[in-house]
Amino acid sequence: MKGIVTDTSGNGLPEATVMLLLPKDSSLINFGRAAKDGSFEFKNLKRISYLLKISYVGYLPYQHQVIPNDGEVTNLGKLGMKFLNQDLYEVVIKTARAPLSIRGDTVEYDPRAFKVPPGATVEDLLRKLPGMQVDADGNIKAQGETVKRVTVDGKRFFGDDPKMATKNLPAEAINKVQVFNGKTEQAKATGVDDGKREKTVNLELKDSHKKGGFGKAIAGVGSDSRLEGKVSYNRFDDKQQFSVLGFGNNTNQSGIARNDYQDFKGSQSFNWGDDGDFGFGGGNRFSSDGESITIQPNWGGNNSQGFTKNWAGGGNYNFDTKKTKVSASYFYNSTDALTNVMSSRDNFLNNTTYKSTDVNKTSAFSGNHRPSLRIEKVLDSLNTIVLISNSRINNGDSDYDSFQQYYRSGDTLSNRSTINNSSLYNSFAMSNLLLYRHKFKKKGRNFAASIGYNINNSDGSSNQNSMNEFFLDPTQNSTIRQQNKTKSDRNQLKGSLSYIEPFAKKFSWETFYNFSLRKDKVDRNVFDVKDSGLEPNQLLTRYYTNEINYNRIGTSVRYSNNGLNISIGGAAQQFDLKGKFAQDQTSVDITKVNRTYFKVVPSVSLNYDLKRNRYLYMEYMQGIQEPSIKDLQPVVDNSNPLNIVVGNPNLTPELRHNIYGGYQFFNPASFTYLFVNAQYNYYVDQIVYNKTIDANLVTTTKPMNVTGGFNYGSSIGVSYPLIKTKLTMGLNTGFNLSQNPIYINNVINKTKTDSYNFGTRLDFTPSDIFTFYTNAYWNIANTSYSINTSQNQKVLSANYSGDMNIKLPKEIYFNAKLNFNTYANNQFGFSQKQPILNLSVARIVLKNKRGEIRFTANDVFKRNLGITQNATSNYYSETRVRTLSRYYMLSFTYNMRGMSASVKRSNGF
Missing domain, CATH: 2.170.130.10 (TonB-dependent receptor, plug domain)
Structure with a gap:
């Protein structure tokens, strides 16, 4: 079928959207865009009646029922479209909607x-x-x-x-x-x-x-005493939203699922660009060196490791008008987790290898209160202020038991430790930001300023108990019984300024300034537990203060014209680190650390819109990361006496050279896309964790600076419809090459990993009663070591997944979801195949289809074994975690708005 789209005077209308639909239900059969002369054609059509729809900006949509003739080609000739005037506008709104349009x-x-x-x-x-x-x-x-x-x-x-x-x-x-x-x-x-x-x-x-509200309530009971429940309700209009959410379970739905959290947060809970830091570089300018105080849910699903019990609940209110936006929330969540782990490790030294095993159990509780507030006020057309405040009040406890053994020369036992540790902690953190934006009347001229104040305080105590036996040298045997009390206070004041001036029609100039002053104070008191009482441990007790002053000033010039956007800039930045270290607050023997780091960093970027949905982009940037306070502290951590960790006050900032670029293309007529990208990173003075292993196989880990690490790679992807709206295929491939240098017993070890991958995807969506999604992914990774090359290894891994959904008669819905992973390591003769199959069947019940009864079988084959492998710079490890495996769940869902179930991917309910 072919034709030409024209206006009333017979002139062709280029790139008009042309669609074929079935007259009975207006479902889309085929679509495309007209050529520059307005011509179009559809091939391989069935000889049935079609509804032809054509849309073009500014014209009344064309609609006509077409019955193909007996020949091989049905030529519709010129199809004239009428210019859309005001008199026809109401008709268009009511009757002339097209399935899709492209502008x-x-x-x-x-x-x-x-x-x-x-x-x-x-x-x-x-x-x-x-x-x-x-x-x-x-x-x-x-x-x-x-x-x-x-x-x-x-x-x-x-x-x-x-x-x-x-x-x-x-x-x-x-x-x-x-x-x-x-x-x-x-x-x-x-x-x-x-x-x-x-x-x-x-x-x-x-x-x-x-306007209106919606929500749902879910209750489920399963085998092995599994329980779950959730209730949520939201009500909103054009200006306000109120949300409540609560849930509890023992099915490893740990923390809060992201969909629950975002349901709960609602409108305007997050806003991009509200960090208050201006200029190029993003997070590469400097680190906050602290835990985020926003809600950090666990996004894992049912197959999280271990066994967890979870409770959560909260409320949220949003108010949104053109000039005022307010979002306030409170949320509490707690997790009680039990984890049993068995691990084995092959450790590589210069020319030898030793093995270690660890059997441990952890029982931990964590509770979090998290209030938040965000206010955005538009003062007038030129001025806006934003106030953001987030807080976290956290408490928890943990008990850790471990039995570790180390072997040299095969199965010869060298040493072993029995560890029993426990801890309690409390913390309070708050982040506040005031942001002001001013737009001048001259287009593009802009000024912005921000000021922030952050607090992160914590205190905790721990008990460390261990028995350590050294069979090579029994004189080294030891018993550790210690108490550790640590109080940590952190305060940070930060600010930023930005001014943008368009100095020509196609050019603009930005100048920015960033400031941060952070102060840390840590008081760590360690006591040896003796029969006579507590005795201060002078070696491990420390009191220290740190002050990090950061300043950066920079500028950039941007050229923008006809889709081409080029920016060239640079920034001078300086870190001033001041530290005081002493045995305790009353000590007269104080060690001072004063260091200044100065660096000028460039930035170059190119973004080119080649029109017709083709884009080219490239960027080069240097990122600087100062050492974390934890790494700078000359404090010994002996919580695991066979793996000692100590800080290094002589660290210097890490410099990363980064360049990336790519090309992407999308054809809206055929819905085919293509992307190609590449990236390269090179590290100078990279902060890595180097290890020294003594004769008793005790490892001491200390951070240090090493130059020479790099990684680079590329990927290509393409997707195209085999049958439009029914069957789509995607293909992708790529590689990544990396080198990571560290020192082992003062000898540098360069670990190289060459990884190559290939993947394919097939989406089959023939109707609303059946959908089938499949994916396959293969990866090969070769890891080699500059020392102890006999441990070089090749890892082959693959993932196959499928998700099938069927709508059956009498409002019954069936879902089958398979995730099949394979893993093979030639060096250690390890081969693992893990098929995880989840099945569910649901039945819609109650008036207005408000209820759903669902039966779910999780991990039908009982293969969620919790086995993982890892190959790093100087060891290969295998870990087995007892985790939630096969169980069955019967649940009931009540939809408060009468929304019925659907053919969809199962979320376990």
């Missing part, structure tokens, strides 16, 4: 043209859309690129993780799905296009769903 780099889908079962989620809908992919974990790709954000009606509705909106919103609520390349947050704030793009999906809600 530049924006693809807009009408969900009604892509059939999904009642109650399906947005994730299920996205799998049906041409050019979209959703993997087993819910990660989204559009046109071959990872989706960076998902917005709802243009708002950041579910935070910084795109898949959470797609997993929790019903497909029935969506009026349009728009996919486009969004500008970065800094480009939006300054008005200066930096040439960088972030793949964005916007979900436009139906008017009927822009």
